[in-house]
Amino acid sequence: MEIDSFKFGKDILWISIFQIFYAFSGLITLPVLTKNYGAELYGLWAIILATVGLFTPILTLHLGTALIRYFSNDHDKNSISQAFSNILFTIIIIMVSVLILAIYYKYSISNFIFDSSIYSNYVPITFLWAGSTAIFSYLISYLRSQEKVKEISIIQLLWSFFKILMIIFISILDFSFYSLILSQIVVDILFSILVLLYIKKEIKIIIPNFKKMKQYLKFSIPQIPTGILLWLINSIDRYFISFFLGLTETGIYSASYSLGSMISLFYAPISFVIFPVISKFWEQNDKNNVKKYLENSLNMFLFLSIPASVGLFVLSKQVLNLLTTAEFIADSSLILMICLGTIFLGIYEINFYIILLDEKTQWMPFIILSSALINIVLNFILIPYIGIIGAALSTVVSYLLLALIVTVWSWKKINNKPDFKFISKVIISSIIMGIFISMFVNESILRITLLILSGAAIYFMSIILLRTFSYKEMKTFIKILKKLITQITSIK
Template structure:
């Protein structure tokens, strides 16, 4: 893949993620200001329950089709594999959604601590099915580099969810507005996606030919999603158990803001893994290592200042976009932002174990991190509340990165540029020193300070000569081509 196409594709996916994040970001203040911390806490619990079960329904097959279909030219094999996987995931999604529906009374009584929430759990139960099949169809566009289609669908999903939720809230549907909106948007997204896919490859009933190899690769990844959920989301359950739904809502809102750092990795990872699979399958291992190193470098260039900025502006950011009731969550954001940075590093490095088909190491890493997370939460939440949960998350991700590097570097070792990373950290400190003298009392001043901080950071990295001459030439060449296209 040429540097121009790589930068262009990452730019398109990145732009779609920015607009998608903007939709989610705008939805947060609307929901928190309309519903309050208690109802937002209920939605947060439903959301993390669905986020636990939908990856189980996927059975690791999303990564399987990326690994096995990347670069595949045989249309019949593509069609057979895709529809076989889609059928299996749909079947698993129906079963798990049905189980969640009938378990709603028990969950409302035990996990949510409020029997009246059972109705909302029932309404949201089939989101498990919708999110599972949505992941498979969107991965089709990822595999075959249909970046524009993916970007449009991603934006439509986020903006559509925002508009429909606002409309339903206006009509007085309350908490149910979020659930109904998501069901409608996910269903519409699936129908549109299938229209494009059928137009590309046609349609045929699955015969499950050759699916054994993909299942053998993918099924060991299924526990990873559950264990990863323990690291990412189980703290909401424990917060609810120890200190209630309102603190869980405050923590979830703060976590959502701090976790914005992880959106930076999405465009990189979207392009990276299919490209790495193609290179590795062709025996170009050294070139694959260069791609990993470059992706890590560019991710950290954006993620380090984002983490510093979110930590520095955490309190005004939370107060402005939510209500004073949520202000106590500002102490959570620095830990979550740092965790998001570590999560991005982990996602890049873990690609190595997928390339060499050593997916059992993923399970090993996830189990260690999840176990530490649970143990720390049990001790820290009763002592320090939601801050204790944030500390536990940070410690778990730090462990994941350290173990992942130790394991994956045995197979493929990228050349990490520590001098570059140091310059990014120094530039972030310079950025924050300027922000210290600026007020962020309202939305306008906050946006102004974010833009000013970004400019100071970029200027600092240029003064420090963070990028070498070859990289500067590559960027200039790519930008020139983009301008010519425009």
């Protein structure tokens, strides 16, 4: 287990490098976009991003997940080549078909998603962006199935860097908003070509025969409504805000959401790495190791995300003031609720893999549907009365329900129980840290940086004093950390 734990930790570290950069890239692009395009166009940007987020997994039919599920333990290059080619050509056919429909019905679609036909020219390019992202995402899924985590991290890091560079370049030079979106598509296409060339060194791209597609689709198709419904929970609030309050309020909400959702960088690397690992153990009928990986992953996520949420709550106004303009400053409670919702989403994202391993994907649409319906109803009721706070509250309740369902499922299937004693100590330590930070809040960049570092020190001291980790756990953690540092410093 020690070797596996070390590799697991190393893989998470590699993906974390990208995720941290990606999270902070949002903080870089946030002031660039808000200060150069204003709240209305930033609201349009948020709606387009949400639409791309919806259609990207639809265009892939979630077949990338099938590739990971069935080929993480397969070493037959011929079978992998055939499956990879079958799925790739299927995605391309779907992408082209949807793009044609988007061009033909652009005015109707514009009225539906933007609540105005004046943005109809953005409809085709929005769906083209979804298509380019879908292909890139699928190619990354292949690398993920082969556990090429280091390569994935490097590719995504460069991909994200060039996307940011294009946003900064186009915004500063005062190019059109249309050019801004087009630049993101160009980066997707270029990197998709590079990744495909890399993949061709290992497997062949062959003429599709679509064999075994029925098996893959049986596994993946139930995830399509699941993906749509999960997107509804995550993004429908922007549409409700635009409808009831206007694009300006959508921009304000999206700015706070960009900051609060940074908590996702703590679960995203874990969720990304853990699925291929536990898939292997599951195929070997080693459910004990599946349980250990899920328990340790959840504790790791909560250990980092809870104090980060408290810190963001205390410093939210100061950070938003530095990154945006006064127009985008919202109440701190909005950030707290967004962080809380993201924590519940993280619990879901880590534990829901037990449903995939158990091949019970047919139940996922019903699980997500119950949460999505609650989200829609609450958005419809709360936003007209309490504004964007109502949107955040709706998201918290929806993600809480999802977290509870998958936690109970995991508990019953492999006896994976939350460690409430551990969680309570983390919460207490986070509150102590938050009280300390709140006493010295200042809008100076230097003071905020020092407060973050001091708060982290207070948190870790509290964790040690409360004996949150056993001596054995601390010893194992330090041993793995030393090996990780040795490997990183030895990289040439």
